[in-house]
Amino acid sequence: EAQVTQNPRYLITVTGKKLTVTCSQNMNHEYMSWYRQDPGLGLRQIYYSMNVEVTDKGDVPEGYKVSRKEKRNFPLILESPSPNQTSLYFCASRTGSYQFFGPGTRLTVL
Amino acid sequence: SQQGEEDPQALSIQEGENATMNCSYKTSINNLQWYRQNSGRGLVHLILIRSNEREKHSGRLRVTLDTSKKSSSLLITASRAADTASYFCATAGGFLQGAQKLVFGQGTRLTINP
Numbered sequence: 001e002a003q004v005t006q007n008p009r010y011l012i013t014v015t016g017k018k019l020t021v022t023c024s025q026n027m028n029h030e031y032m033s034w035y036r037q038d039p040g041l042g043l044r045q046i047y048y049s050m051n052v053e054v055t056d057k058g059d060v061p062e063g064y065k066v067s068r069k070e071k072r073n074f075p076l077i078l079e080s081p082s083p084n085q086t087s088l089y090f091c092a093s094r095t096g097s098y099q100f101f102g103p104g105t106r107l108t109v110l
Numbered sequence: 111s112q113q114g115e116e117d118p119q120a121l122s123i124q125e126g127e128n129a130t131m132n133c134s135y136k137t138s139i140n141n142l143q144w145y146r147q148n149s150g151r152g153l154v155h156l157i158l159i160r161s162n163e164r165e166k167h168s169g170r171l172r173v174t175l176d177t178s179k180k181s182s183s184l185l186i187t188a189s190r191a192a193d194t195a196s197y198f199c200a201t202a203g204g205f206l207q208g209a210q211k212l213v214f215g216q217g218t219r220l221t222i223n224p
Contacts, residue, residue, distance in 0.1 A: 042198065042215055042216035043214040088150070092153075097141055097158055
């Protein structure tokens with residue numbers, strides 16, 4: 001089944017404790033991206049990647065890092081999480097104009 | 111920013127009625143897409159309309175695009191309880207403005223009452 005998977009789905013952590021949210025797609029898509037969704041703000045793009053080893057900042061990249069060493073994986077790294085990064089995170093991959101979203105990761109930073 | 115803005119923010123109708131949601135944006139676009147999100151879950155692509163198209167249909171969905179007014183509307187006909195969800199428009203800019211990037215609006219929360 002064609003899909004985008006994210007792990008973990010739920011995470012509660014404390015300020016400053018590094019964490020990684022994994023994202024994987026099995027559709028051989030070149031383009032992948034990360035979004036965060038907050039009430040009243042809709043979805044905002046954090047980072048995107050046009051292909052392996054090619055990443056670029058989205059609208060709200062501060063406090064996040066990404067890497068794209070393989071086409072299928074696009075992990076999101078929070079080196080020192082802060083409470084304002086509490087949010088619902090979505091990974092997505094894309095072919096042409098059609099974007100496929102993962103199920104989301106609900107992150108709480110205490 | 112070319113962010114889309116949906117109107118209304120929330121809409122509640124009776125099952126069987128039609129639901130109309132609107133989206134406005136600020137800059138020129140390559141295409142506009144509509145997505146649906148069930149509570150707390152990932153977004154699902156519904157329909158895409160290109161900048162040179164004015165209307166598109168898919169099942170009970172009808173999308174219109176007016177590039178002169180920088181606006182789009184999504185019509186869901188004969189609504190069902192299962193249509194209860196949030197609906198987002200997303201715009202993709204022209205090549206010189208980053209054709210690969212989608213910018214999402216804040217969404218319309220649609221509730222279908224049985």
